Amino acid sequence: MLQRPRRRCEGTAMGAIVLDLRPGLGIGPFSLGMPICDAFAQIEQQPNIYDVVHVKYYDEEPLKLDIVISFPDHGFHLRFDPWSQRLRLIEIFDVKRLQMRYATSLIGGPSTLATFVAVYALFGPTFPGIYDKGRGIYTLFYPGLSFAFPIPSQYTECCHEREAELPLEFPDGTTPVTCRVSIYDSSTDSKVGVGALMDKACAPPLAAGSLYMEAVHVKLGEEIWFTVGGQHIPFGASPQDVWTELGRPCGIHQKQVDQMVIHSASDPRPRTTLCVDYFYNYFTRGLDILFDGQTHKIKKFVLHTNYPGHADFNSYMKCNFVIYGSDFGGSFHQGEGTAKRMITPSTKWEQEILGDCGRAAIQTQGSTSNPFGSTFVYGYQNVAFEVMKNGYLATVTLFQS
Known part of the structure; x- marks a missing residue:
């Protein structure tokens, strides 16, 4: 694991940053399909924001696993295909650390909980999601965007063996809070989420005549x-x-x-x-x-x-x-x-x-x-x-x- 020199201790960020969320396209300055060199260039342009950066890769077999650029203070990381070195998946793994702006509304961060009801209200109707019984995770899908929600064991019947009602609310009136957001290319119509679903994310096709990886x-x-x-x-x-x-x-x-x-x-x-x-x-x-x-x-x-x-x-x-x-x-x-x-x-x-x-x-x-x-x-x-x-x-x- 590589780590950039930093000017403060990890975990002492002055507050959640706000990044524009672009379903199926990217977040903030990071766009799906961008080469890893371009991502580092964006990081270098904003050192005060991205001053704690981890680079993770499998040293013994570098083509076996993703190259990951992680921002632990901001709760998200970028996954690059190890062969093409292009961005295939963006994951927000700590939604309380990153506030996302969609259209004119904010979601996530320490002040705006990304609950199931809030997500549904902001992004609109969608089809019922997928419940992973082994993980206890219910994933809601939009084009190029998914939200994973942990389901307490006592409420698994709300999701199991039937279509969950939307927006999802538990019998006690509470609603789950998202634990992970995935941003991915939607051109293949794949459903990308946690676990095995994560592997379905691919970098978007290169434009005709592109010289990248020529x-x-x-x-x-x-x-x-x-x-x-x-x-x-x-x-x-x-x-x-x-x-x-x-x-x-x-x-x-x-x-x-x-x-x-x-x-x-x-x-x-x-x-x-x-x-x-x-x-x-x-x-x-x-x-x-x-x-x-x-x-x-x-x-x-x-x-x-x-x-x-x-x-x-x-x-x-x-x-x-x-x-x-x-x-x-x-x-x-x-x-x-x-x-x-x-x-x-x-x-x-x-x-x-x-x-x-x-x-x-x-x-x-x-x-x-x-x-x-x-x-x-x-x-x-x-x-x-x-x-x-x-x-x-x-x-x-x-x-x-």
């Missing part, structure tokens, strides 16, 4: 190819060529001293030699392009997976690269029987995919500033793989041998 095919030693835009970027291309194909880079910076050069017997330069090579950074494409400082031609591509648990996490969006095993024989397209040798950001590292390359080089990326530990670099002809301790790829560097 597949980038790799032809080792020759070029990369973008499938949506159709751009081909070969080794040896100039900065002008790259601008024409990909547009203005997000950043440009001079390359630092190459710490791996000491392993090259053919390069006699001391490690203190200043490097005049420079990078074009395309953070939104998960890509860096390295130009030779003298010839101004492309000499390397660096593709980033943006996994949590790596020092560069949240610096880049995920690059959805595809390398086929047949590439190593010179064929660009996937051939019969090569699917098992396909390398993507989801590939867990096994050297036998490409054959033995000897011992891995250890990369620390600065032990004092990197809390995640070292990674391992495996080099082959025209490509090097940076592998995290959990066996997943952090970066792929393409070059011409």
